[in-house]
Amino acid sequence: MAPARAQKRIEGVLAPVVTPFGADLSPDAARFVRHCRWLLDRGCSGLAVFGTNSEANSLSVEEKLELLEALVRAGVAAAALMPGTGHCALTDSVKMTREAVRLGCSGVLMLPPFYYKGVSDEGLFRSFAEVIERVGDERLRLYLYHIPPVSNVPIPHDVIDRLLSRYPGIVAGVKDSSGDWQNTRAMLDRFRDRAFDVFAGSEVFLLDNLRHGGKGCITATGNVNPAAIDRVFREWRGADADRLQAGITATRKILQKLPMIPALKATIAHFGNDPQWRTVRPPLTELEPAQERALVGELRAAGFGMPGLAEIT
Amino acid sequence: MAPARAQKRIEGVLAPVVTPFGADLSPDAARFVRHCRWLLDRGCSGLAVFGTNSEANSLSVEEKLELLEALVRAGVAAAALMPGTGHCALTDSVKMTREAVRLGCSGVLMLPPFYYKGVSDEGLFRSFAEVIERVGDERLRLYLYHIPPVSNVPIPHDVIDRLLSRYPGIVAGVKDSSGDWQNTRAMLDRFRDRAFDVFAGSEVFLLDNLRHGGKGCITATGNVNPAAIDRVFREWRGADADRLQAGITATRKILQKLPMIPALKATIAHFGNDPQWRTVRPPLTELEPAQERALVGELRAAGFGMPGLAEIT
Numbered sequence: 094m095a096p097a098r099a100q101k102r103i104e105g106v107l108a109p110v111v112t113p114f115g116a117d118l119s120p121d122a123a124r125f126v127r128h129c130r131w132l133l134d135r136g137c138s139g140l141a142v143f144g145t146n147s148e149a150n151s152l153s154v155e156e157k158l159e160l161l162e163a164l165v166r167a168g169v170a171a172a173a174l175m176p177g178t179g180h181c182a183l184t185d186s187v188k189m190t191r192e193a194v195r196l197g198c199s200g201v202l203m204l205p206p207f208y209y210k211g212v213s214d215e216g217l218f219r220s221f222a223e224v225i226e227r228v229g230d231e232r233l234r235l236y237l238y239h240i241p242p243v244s245n246v247p248i249p250h251d252v253i254d255r256l257l258s259r260y261p262g263i264v265a266g267v268k269d270s271s272g273d274w275q276n277t278r279a280m281l282d283r284f285r286d287r288a289f290d291v292f293a294g295s296e297v298f299l300l301d302n303l304r305h306g307g308k309g310c311i312t313a314t315g316n317v318n319p320a321a322i323d324r325v326f327r328e329w330r331g332a333d334a335d336r337l338q339a340g341i342t343a344t345r346k347i348l349q350k351l352p353m354i355p356a357l358k359a360t361i362a363h364f365g366n367d368p369q370w371r372t373v374r375p376p377l378t379e380l381e382p383a384q385e386r387a388l389v390g391e392l393r394a395a396g397f398g399m400p401g402l403a404e405i406t
Numbered sequence: 407m408a409p410a411r412a413q414k415r416i417e418g419v420l421a422p423v424v425t426p427f428g429a430d431l432s433p434d435a436a437r438f439v440r441h442c443r444w445l446l447d448r449g450c451s452g453l454a455v456f457g458t459n460s461e462a463n464s465l466s467v468e469e470k471l472e473l474l475e476a477l478v479r480a481g482v483a484a485a486a487l488m489p490g491t492g493h494c495a496l497t498d499s500v501k502m503t504r505e506a507v508r509l510g511c512s513g514v515l516m517l518p519p520f521y522y523k524g525v526s527d528e529g530l531f532r533s534f535a536e537v538i539e540r541v542g543d544e545r546l547r548l549y550l551y552h553i554p555p556v557s558n559v560p561i562p563h564d565v566i567d568r569l570l571s572r573y574p575g576i577v578a579g580v581k582d583s584s585g586d587w588q589n590t591r592a593m594l595d596r597f598r599d600r601a602f603d604v605f606a607g608s609e610v611f612l613l614d615n616l617r618h619g620g621k622g623c624i625t626a627t628g629n630v631n632p633a634a635i636d637r638v639f640r641e642w643r644g645a646d647a648d649r650l651q652a653g654i655t656a657t658r659k660i661l662q663k664l665p666m667i668p669a670l671k672a673t674i675a676h677f678g679n680d681p682q683w684r685t686v687r688p689p690l691t692e693l694e695p696a697q698e699r700a701l702v703g704e705l706r707a708a709g710f711g712m713p714g715l716a717e718i719t
Contacts, residue, residue, distance in 0.1 A: 118496065150519075150521035151494060151495050151519065153467070153497045153501075156497060182463065182465050183431065184468075185466050206464065207520075210556060213689075213691055220688040242523075243521065245523070375519065375536055376525040377525065377529055
């Protein structure tokens, strides 16, 4: 494969967009498009659709492709999209990555195959390399998705190094959802001069990440608090940066007291006045009513709001 | 749904059939059918195709359905089949389970959704219940697949109890691959009178399982050593049972020194004189040549063989 040509890469705040379901648990493309529009209107530079918080692995490849096509058909810029395309099955990852490239997405966020645990570095390298080779398109920008607390399959730095050496320009960065700033910092240091864009997996680390050369964050709470998080991204060199960071960290801490996905959906349901948003697919379960009341109360007390959400069309 | 009618259930030794791949990593239906025939000729009462050792989660739903249909087309009795049909995505599990029932498979072996960790009992219950409800067919026999060392999502006994109460006759049993005999024993005791068939996940526990009311085993090494394991099943009440058990345990211990899936494939490649069998899909990797030589040497020294494998058509 020829080296990829230079091209402006995505940075800033990306939301791993939560996926709305109907009462029958089918994906709701219309609500999905509306929420994506609101996010892009309110500070997100991009949409990491089909991430962990999207319940992406609870959806079939076909269901995800339909949602992706619905977004593009609705006029959402493909350049703002970084869909999750990593599956346990090689052929599923290839299929979805190929389609994302064909649609012009700015990149893909790729989980390692996550069924087998304790796999070798060689096996992990081959997993990503095989997808890249089969897609065989220099427009591909692949962001590695490191989320050991959920996947239970970490991506070691040596594997990243080898992928970067073999596929420079294609392997474009990482989302670090380890929750461990030292891991993020180590990647920023080791891959500083290799066009490897590091995104924090939580806005809690956004300011630290930017100060050390990172490119932004891809964060669950980007679904509900994009403007405030984006402000930290835009003003991180300013005198007020630490205070702004403290604000978004405080909101995050309210939300992450509860299971994140149902908490995000309950927040959108409440502030968007749209109860259908509460629905999750098994194995997840909705918040208990008392949990939701406590969450909303705490968010309101902190001055949190989602302006325009109930009006978006 | 009406209660399921009585029907003879599968028992004995089932192999989670390893899946052969071509040089391009595509599933090889012809080799798959041949290996299934050999297994049924040589002592397996059933085939738990698409299990962990089948690299099932490294295959797309479409690839698995093609293999399943190829088996049935080739004349393998559907009554001998217990395909794995549990996926992370609800819709994938429903699609594959429905097809297995349509083809007349004796049961399905169902993983819980395994991406999200630490899910609630309620969420796990809903995961299985939703598949059962959507398939909506009284011919369904669902065997729960408890394999926490790989899935990292255990199936608690309280969830099993609730499923059995809600879907008696449909929820038919469990494969216990915890590696913990005390867990197997506890299920045998708790669900003794509820038509719940417990299969050990390794032949190491076969005799213990049968002596306490279990129905057999579904075991990786069933792929290479079916006759000897089946003999323990057939003669477990005999005077020689402990000696026979010690023999199959010894063979197991040789194989499990190495990563099981590539070890099984190397064994089949060697004793079947068919090098293509060595191929695995990422994230797995083949054995090193030195590992294979040591394995084969140790198996030969123990008198192990796979008679008829090279001749099967």
